[in-house]
Amino acid sequence: MAEKSNGNVLPGAGRLVLVSDDEPSLRELLSHVLEEEGYSVVSAASGQEALETFRKYSDEIVLIIQDLKLPDLDGARLLARYTTEAPGIPVVVITAFSTSNNAVEAMRLGAYDYIKKPFEVDAIRQVVNRAVGKHDESRGSVKSAEEAPQRKYDLIGNHHSIQEVMDLVNRVASTDSTVLIQGESGTGKELVARALHDRSQRQDEPFISVNCSAFTETLLESELFGHKKGAFTGSVADTDGFFMAADGGTLFLDEVADMSLTTQVKILRVIEERIVTPVGSTCAEPVNVRIVAATNKKIREEIEDGSFREDLYYRLNVIPVELPPLRDRKEDIPLLAGYFIRKHSERMGKELTGISESAIEKLRGYEWPGNVRELDNIIQRHVALCKGKEIESVQLRDHVPASPAEGSAAPRGFGIPEQGMDLEEHLDDVETGFLREALSATGGNMTEAARLLGMSYRSMRYRVQKLRVRDTEIVV
Ligand SMILES: Nc1ncnc2c1ncn2[C@@H]1O[C@H](COP(=O)(O)OP(=O)(O)OP(=O)(O)O)[C@@H](O)[C@H]1O
Ligand SMILES: [Mg+2]
Structure with a gap:
């Protein structure tokens, strides 16, 4: 029988997520994150248990998180069972870092997304909320084909800078042009990449997101281009890479400035010739992907100091999208705060109506080094803790200015006692x-x-x- 996470959450108490992994600590971590997001969790330690639990609660389950490596069942077969028995429920698979070709395979078999171990809590939250949003849409009231994609990933903002981004997204989504999104961390780069995909004719094909900074050079190349059996130790079968997995759809190359120069040359070739050569192969295969790339680095500076190829930059930067930092569009803070309050209180089953004027003032006074993501997280925390109808006051983290004033190289005084101290x-x-x-x-x-x-x-x-x-x- 499936254990109930923490023994204190019962199915039916909220929107239900099935978590299946044979590692107890991982189940525990996922359960906590999910509960914080307002979901209820049923968990299973084996494939057989997962299948039984799934069949029992399939009417209530809104999402399945499944480790693909199971002691008792073949992960791919299990995935196929889920998608045939309840096709509307999104499945997010968990894969180990070193075996991410499983992820490619899983996406092929109908998984909605994947999470790689080891993972960050924030990444889980994002994947989960996206996947459940997808589930809600597929069950939601009938929407016209025109309006449905507009609702998927709301890019909120009235400031002219963000309005211009939205206009641009709407204009170029339907083209196959390569887009380079630049902006600080948390400004919405991935949101824009998804919006481009969802508003394109490729929307029913895969959207594959690859974080280029998460891999070593060799691993990234085999991830992107695939490899032949025997290309390196441990490659026991021919394996497709992310380019092939995204065939027909969109490949999102996130943190693109973190790729090595050698990999950059290879990417350039794929973009120019629309062919992929797997590692260990001499045979190129045609591929049809729309490339969207993003970076939070100042790519011009990377070119100047020789760590990013200028020719690749021009290939990627066909359509440039610049996302403004939140501190440059503080006018949008009330709107965004309201949006996040609604989003989180709905998810947590709370009935918050707003936020006080003085709290908004405090939010406006802050510099937002983590941009919209930080605002989203702060509002979420306050919604969770709020006992009344309105967020009355907000607590912000102490903010150390990102770049100290020019010329102030001397360390700030913290008052080290003369006799020294134990830091x-x-x-x-x-x-x-x-x-x-x-x-x-x-x-x-x-x-x-x-x-x-x-x-x-x-x-x-x-x-x-x-x-x-x-x-x-x-x-x-
Ligand atoms: N304009 C916006 N409207 C609504 N939500 C937004 C907006 N911009 C960002 N967000 C939210 O903020 C969070 C961070 O956005 P996203 O992941 O797209 O940022 P990013 O630029 O890719 O950050 P990083 O460089 O750290 O990967 C997400 O939860 C996203 O939904
Ligand atoms: Mg991102």
Whole structure:
């Protein structure tokens, strides 16, 4: 029988997610993240258990998160069962870092998306919410073909800079032109890439997102172009890469400036000739993908210092999209805050109506180094903690200016005592202080306290154990 996550969440209590992985710690982590997002979780430790649980709750399940490597069943066969028995439920597969060709295969077999181990909590949240959004759409009331894609990934903003981006997206989505999206972290680059795909004729074909900075050079090449059996140790079969997996659809090359110069040459060739040569092969295969690339680096500077090829830049930058940092469009903060309040309170089953004027003022006064993502996270945290109808006040993290004023190279004074100090001990004290405060503010609830401190449940638990903050009762 499927264990219920933490033993305290029952199916029927909210929108249900089936988590299936044979690693208990991973199930626990996923369950916590999902519960924080307002879902209920049923989990299974084996393929057989997953299938039984799936059949039992298939009417309620809105998403399946499935490890592909199972001790008892073939992951691909299980995926096929899900997609034939309940085709509307999106499946997100979990794959190990080194075997991501499984991910390609899984996307082929109908998985909606994949998460690679080891993963970041933020990445899980994004994938999950996207996938459930997809499920809602497929079940939602009948929408006209024109309006449905408009709703998928809302790019919110009235500021002229973001309006221009939206216009551009609408104009170029239907072309096959390569797009280069530039902008700081959290400004919405991936959102724009998805919007381009969803508004194109390729919308029913795969959208494959590859984070180029997450791989070593050799691995990235075999991921992108595929490899032949025996091309390197451990390559036991011919395997397609992401280019082939995205055939007919869109390939999103995220963090494109982090590719090595050698890989850049190879990408250039694919773009120019529309052919892919798998690692270890001499035979090129034709491929039809629309390429959207993104970077949060200043790519002009990368070209100047020789780490990015100018010819590739021109190939990618056919349509340039510049996403403004949030601090340059602070007029949009109330609109975005309202949007995130609605989004999160709906998801958590709360009935928040808004945010106070003084809280908005505080949000406007902040510089937003993490841009829209940071605003999204902060609002989410406040929605979770809010007891009333309105967010009355907001707590922001202390902000250290990103770039110190020109010429101020001298370190800022923290007041090191003349006799010296034990920094480690001091930092532990500071950490303990914040942990205590957060735990007492949330009545000892570790999940909420972790949210308040902007950390995952897991690192909260780790820190509490490490520092033994035990004088407040902890509710898990
Ligand atoms: N204009 C916007 N309207 C609504 N939500 C937005 C907007 N811009 C960003 N977001 C939200 O902020 C989060 C971060 O966006 P996204 O992942 O697209 O950023 P990014 O530029 O790719 O960041 P990174 O460089 O760190 O990967 C997402 O949850 C996204 O939905
Ligand atoms: Mg991104």
